[in-house]
Amino acid sequence: MxxxxxxxxxxxxxxxxxxxxxxxxxxxxxxxxxxxxxxxxxxxxxxxxxxxxxxxxxxxxxxxxxxxxxxxxxxxxxxxxxxxxxxxxxxxxxxxxxxxxxxxxxxxxxxxxxxxxxxxxxxxxxxxxxxxxxxxxxxxxxxxxxxxxxxxxxxxxxxxxxxxxxxxxxxxxxxxxxxxxxxxxxxxxxxxxxxxxxxxxxxxxxxxxxxxxxxxxxxxxxxxxxxxxxxxxxxxxxxxxxxxxxxxxxxxxxxxxxxxxxLAEVDSIVNSDEPRCTGCGYCAPCPQGINVGASLSYYNLYKYVKMESAKTSFQEKQWEDGLRLDKCVKCGLCSSRCPNALPLDKIIQDAKKVLYA
Ligand code: SF4
Ligand code: SF4
Incomplete structure (x- = not known):
């Protein structure tokens, strides 16, 4: 079959x-x-x-x-x-x-x-x-x-x-x-x-x-x-x-x-004036097991599409998929690998503040 x-x-x-x-x-x-x-x-x-x-x-x-x-x-x-x-x-x-x-x-x-x-x-x-x-x-x-x-x-x-x-x-x-x-x-x-x-x-x-x-x-x-x-x-x-x-x-x-x-239409919905994570995954692996791209997808949808469910879902799914931004030790490895040169130190801190609130 x-x-x-x-x-x-x-x-x-x-x-x-x-x-x-x-x-x-x-x-x-x-x-x-x-x-x-x-x-x-x-x-x-x-x-x-x-x-x-x-x-x-x-x-x-x-x-x-x-x-x-x-x-x-x-x-x-x-x-x-x-x-x-x-x-x-x-x-x-x-x-x-x-x-x-x-x-x-x-x-x-x-x-x-x-x-x-x-x-x-x-x-x-x-x-x-x-x-x-x-x-x-x-x-x-x-x-x-x-x-x-x-x-x-x-x-x-x-x-x-x-x-x-x-x-x-x-x-x-x-x-x-x-x-x-x-x-x-x-x-x-x-x-x-x-x-x-x-x-x-x-x-x-x-x-x-x-x-x-x-x-x-x-x-x-x-x-x-x-x-x-x-x-x-x-x-x-x-x-x-x-x-x-x-x-x-x-x-x-x-x-x-x-x-x-x-993907272009999704990008137009998740519209932002600031540079944002595109979820490419090139920053992996994180020594703390954090999936930065997956975590920031919730942040983007909450921040730029105003989807309240993104925050709830992020909190509910903490046990899976590396959504543990609270474990970030600011080692800077993800920033050094990101092809979009995102200021990840700042973005991750803001995502933590927003998503765990
Ligand atoms: S490399 Fe940059 S754009 Fe790609 S998932 Fe990581 S933070 Fe996001
Ligand atoms: S800065 Fe944080 S999220 Fe990025 S690789 Fe280091 S521990 Fe992981």
Whole structure:
């Protein structure tokens, strides 16, 4: 089955019934890949995204029309190595732990096998090395190789670290944060095209907050649709979200905008008289693990587009994607690498003041 351009993210459902209706609508729309995890929508071992997805796809002929996936993490969801949490799939450090979580996902989704299995929330080389140690995550997934067809990795690392993960030759897909206001990992796309690895873009609406601006929402989805070898992982929460995504897909040629034209319109919306960060990512890596480009995208939208949701979303997403401007030690490395010669010392201080207020 060829992977559809738009994929079904199963992390934003309200309840079992709305999940069922939304998943059926999405598969009927031709979206044929479901991404879920042990922790999404988790309230109990029987009430969570995996069991809801399992119920929905095992009705009628839906299972035969969709690719199924699962994942678990050698880390703690952030930058560290966590303690083993079987219910939510974090801290999977040994082959035995992987087998336990893997079988739990099969059972919850009521499947015999996954099309894809992912090394999840692996953001640092320390986490990847932990997963690669003898008797660790990778050995565990190899032991289960008759129960999955393809292996992927899901990460918020910077471009160079992601390419180092992919150079292992282990993965057929990589899932990364990528959207029209956070293009800091575009270097990954070129590597993946050369090496036949599919890119799955998570956070297509920057964690949802771009949805509060109608035109940016449309441009955000059209931007990712316009990129070659990129699939959009959209966290649907209702049937209307599916209909909107289908409309975007069906009207791409009618809309007729090139990637450059889409970006130019986004730039005109995020209008500023001052030099501002364009989210290119050339300043990475920061020794403090800060993703300067991603952080400043929230700052730009809050400051220049007056989007209150940018600030809220920045604060909510502190644990992921390197949005820890409060950890900046003013080393000056990002300023020295920025091709736009931005006065980053001043900008980062102002962004901290504004976004943490
Ligand atoms: S601070 Fe400069 S180098 Fe870093 S993402 Fe922004 S524009 Fe690019
Ligand atoms: S100045 Fe701050 S954000 Fe920039 S590289 Fe140094 S610690 Fe990171």
């Amino acid at each position: 060829e992977m559809s351009k738009i994929m079904i993210g199963a992390m934003r459902f309200k309840d079992r019934e709305s999940a069922r209706q939304t998943i059926h609508a999405a598969i009927d729309a031709g979206f044929n890949y479901i991404d879920t995890s042990p922790c999404y929508c988790y309230t109990s071992a029987t009430d969570n995204s995996e069991t809801w997805v399992g119920d929905a796809v095992n009705e009628g002929d839906y299972r035969s029309r969709v690719m199924m996936s699962a994942k678990c993490s050698p880390g703690n969801g952030g930058m560290g190595l966590g303690d083993f949490e079987p219910d939510t799939g974090f801290g999977v450090r040994s082959a035995e732990q992987l087998e336990q979580v893997f079988n739990q996902s099969l059972k919850r989704q009521n499947l015999d096998k996954f099309d894809y299995y992912h090394m999840w929330t692996t953001h640092t080389m320390e986490q990847f090395n932990e997963a690669s140690k003898a008797g660790g995550w990778l050995d565990g997934v190899r032991k289960m190789s008759d129960k999955w067809d393809h292996l992927g990795i899901t990460t918020h690392a910077d471009t160079n670290t992601i390419i180092a993960f992919l150079a292992s030759g282990l993965f057929e897909t990589v899932t990364i944060p990528l959207n029209v206001v956070n293009r800091t990992r575009l270097g990954v796309l070129e590597y993946c095209s050369r090496n036949n690895i599919r890119v799955i873009a998570m956070n297509p609406l920057a964690g949802g907050f771009l949805a509060s601006h109608d035109r940016l929402k449309e441009l955000a989805l059209r931007y990712l649709m316009s990129l070659h070898n990129v699939h959009l992982l959209i966290g649907f929460s209702a049937v209307e979200d599916v209909a909107y995504a289908k409309w975007i897909q069906d009207t791409m040629s009618e809309c007729g905008m090139s990637t450059a034209e889409i």
